Amino acid sequence: MKVQVLETTLIRPSTAPFTHDHTLPLSHLDNDHSLNVTFRYLRAYVNSDTTGRDPFQVISSAISAALHHYYPLAGSLRRSSNGRYELFCELDQSLPLVSASVDCTLESVNHLDDPDMNSAEQLVPDPSPEDTLVNPCTLQLTVFKCGGFTLGAAIHNALCDGLGATQFFCMAADIARGVDKVKYQPVWDRSTLLGPRNPPKVEAPVPEFLSLEKGFNPYKQDIGHVERECFYVEDECLDQLKALLFEQSGLGLTTFEILGAYIWRAKVKASKIPGEETVKFSYLMNIRKVVKPALPAGYWGNGCVAMYAKVSAKDLIEQPLWKTAELIKKSKSNASDEYVRSFIDLQELHYEDGITAGKGVSGFTDWRHLGHSAVDFGWGGPMTVLPLSTNFLGSMEPCFFLPYASSNTGKNKGFKVLVSLRESAIADFREEMEKFSRKEFSNFELFPDI
Numbered sequence: 363m364k365v366q367v368l369e370t371t372l373i374r375p376s377t378a379p380f381t382h383d384h385t386l387p388l389s390h391l392d393n394d395h396s397l398n399v400t401f402r403y404l405r406a407y408v409n410s411d412t413t414g415r416d417p418f419q420v421i422s423s424a425i426s427a428a429l430h431h432y433y434p435l436a437g438s439l440r441r442s443s444n445g446r447y448e449l450f451c452e453l454d455q456s457l458p459l460v461s462a463s464v465d466c467t468l469e470s471v472n473h474l475d476d477p478d479m480n481s482a483e484q485l486v487p488d489p490s491p492e493d494t495l496v497n498p499c500t501l502q503l504t505v506f507k508c509g510g511f512t513l514g515a516a517i518h519n520a521l522c523d524g525l526g527a528t529q530f531f532c533m534a535a536d537i538a539r540g541v542d543k544v545k546y547q548p549v550w551d552r553s554t555l556l557g558p559r560n561p562p563k564v565e566a567p568v569p570e571f572l573s574l575e576k577g578f579n580p581y582k583q584d585i586g587h588v589e590r591e592c593f594y595v596e597d598e599c600l601d602q603l604k605a606l607l608f609e610q611s612g613l614g615l616t617t618f619e620i621l622g623a624y625i626w627r628a629k630v631k632a633s634k635i636p637g638e639e640t641v642k643f644s645y646l647m648n649i650r651k652v653v654k655p656a657l658p659a660g661y662w663g664n665g666c667v668a669m670y671a672k673v674s675a676k677d678l679i680e681q682p683l684w685k686t687a688e689l690i691k692k693s694k695s696n697a698s699d700e701y702v703r704s705f706i707d708l709q710e711l712h713y714e715d716g717i718t719a720g721k722g723v724s725g726f727t728d729w730r731h732l733g734h735s736a737v738d739f740g741w742g743g744p745m746t747v748l749p750l751s752t753n754f755l756g757s758m759e760p761c762f763f764l765p766y767a768s769s770n771t772g773k774n775k776g777f778k779v780l781v782s783l784r785e786s787a788i789a790d791f792r793e794e795m796e797k798f799s800r801k802e803f804s805n806f807e808l809f810p811d812i
Contacts, residue, residue: 363471365464365484365504372456373422375429375436385442386434386449388520389552390709391664393446395717396580396756397519400494402486403751405737405744406474406767409509417511418461418503421739424538425501429457431548432530432662435499439518445714447520449498460487460502468510473745475767476592476778486514486750494518519664524732525648526662531737538739546660555657562707566700571642571670572708576716581753583721587785588752588759593795595621596776602801611684615691618645618763622726623686625761625779628794629724630675632787637676641722643690644668644755647697654699667705668755669693670719718756725755728763730777735768743768752782759783 391397409417429436437451462485471477474485487500494500498518505511517527529546536545549555604620607613626643635641646666650657657665671686671693678686708717735743746767754760762780783791 363464363466363478363481363484365462368461368463371422371459371461373426373429373436373459374454374456375433376423376427377430378453379430379433380451380453383450383452386437386451386550387442387553388447388449389556389663390446390558390706390713391556391667392520392552393709393713394664394668396668396719397664399519399581399751399753400489400491400498400516401519401524401749401751401754402488402514402516403747403749404474404482404486404512404514405734406468406512406746406748407510407739407741407744408468408473409511409741411509411741415740417505417739417741420538421503421513421534422459424534424739425457425459427537428530428534431533431544434550435517435521435530437498439495439498439520449521458487458497458500460500462502462504464504464506466506467508468506468745469508473767474512474748475746477748479590479750482748482750485512487516489516522662523646523664523666524729525650525665528733528737529660529662532733535737535739546662548662549658549660550663552663555661556653556663556702556706558707558710559703562710564704564708564711566698566704567696568701568704568708571672572717572719574712574715575718575720576714578716578718578720580718580720580723580756581758583758585758585784588782589785589788590752590780590782591788591792592764592778592780593792594776594778594799596799598775599798599801600776603798603803606803607684607687610682611688613684613688613691615684615687618726618728619687619690620683621763621779622690622761623683624794624798625781626724626726627678627683627686628791629759629761629781629783629787631679632790632794633784634787635675635722637674637679639675639722640672641675641678641724642719643671643693643726644719644723644757645690645726645728646755647694649697649702652697652699653702667697667702668719669696675722723755723757725757725760726763727755727760730763730765749780 436455436457437449442448500516502514650665671689734747759782
């Protein structure tokens with residue numbers, strides 16, 4: 363797959379959204395050190411349209427119209443006097459949209475359902491750390507020989523989370539399809555809605571999982587080259603494992619808890635983490651309706667807080683799997699308005715001291731129900747949604763639960779997981795996932811203390 367970049371067009375709001383340069387403050391959630399990264403992903407679309415519509419013309423025009431409402435996406439990030447990011451908006455600002463073509467059909471690469479990741483990298487912008495501050499949102503539209511196309515996005519995580527970005531893309535898609543009604547009026551007001559208390563106070567168990575380590579960057583740890591690989595999860599295998607764990611524990615455990623526990627243990631085991639080291643399972647909790655009062659429906663800033671489960675590497679590998687799943691389940695009970703406010707207040711008190719979850723973090727996120735299918739520019743929803751980032755949630759080895767490509771009717775009873783893992787561990791991890799597929803759930807593996 364050879365991608366040829368044709369040109370870069372600067373997309374401006376269809377009508378001027380403001381009359382003077384100004385600065386917008388970000389929330390303390392937006393400024394979380396672990397979000398100081400660019401998140402990159404793509405959506406792949408088939409094109410069976412016989413009307414001759416040009417995807418670039420349709421989508422660029424729709425994005426221009428949506429930018430009138432979401433104009434901060436075309437602003438630039440800079441540090442304020444307190445060291446935190448703020449967003450500078452100036453007249454005539456723009457958002458780069460790269461136009462590209464590729465020398466193959468989408469079908470020939472299986473609609474990118476399980477692609478060669480090095481090839482997929484060509485389909486998404488990869489700005490430098492400096493460039494992503496100037497243009498925190500850069501897009502790329504790549505058209506395949508068949509007429510199908512991908513829309514790749516590189517968005518600085520301080521600007522918004524996945525739900526916020528999807529809100530913008532949904533508006534652009536609605537405009538492209540001629541939908542006049544705006545579903546959500548975008549709401550900014552970040553520093554007020556998610557600002558610190560006066561005086562700030564940390565009362566929830568946030569410090570149990572976070573520490574102060576000035577200068578530590580979770581995304582610059584020396585773990586060697588990181589590989590990415592997709593693994594298929596069949597419902598039949600998962601159901602059998604669920605039944606076994608229920609028989610052992612009597613707990614009603616979710617797919618995320620069970621499979622997350624299995625993969626977490628397999629990753630730590632394959633990576634040969636020393637037994638005395640503490641390892642952490644991190645995931646995002648949507649707090650838009652958790653906080654009091656709830657955030658407005660149109661709020662598109664970061665509306666999730668990282669939650670953690672932690673245990674020693676030795677205990678993770680040796681304890682029954684259901685105990686690890688239960689640990690993840692119990693961590694959800696921390697999600698409360700007080701937890702969110704304490705997290706924000708910790709950022710207020712110690713931002714410059716280097717708030718971090720430290721080493722040994724495995725990030726997990728579930729993309730199966732994020733509403734990506736609603737991003738329909740007139741050619742139907744995306745066949746495939748594929749994240750490319752390996753720096754996420756304070757982890758260099760994240761794991762994404764993803765739906766199968768909608769073209770993959772042969773594998774519709776389950777889903778796939780995209781795992782990033784240090785190269786030295788990938789072979790042993792692959793064997794653990796093969797055991798899962800073969801339903802080799804031995805008593806020793808599931809319940810070592812029996």
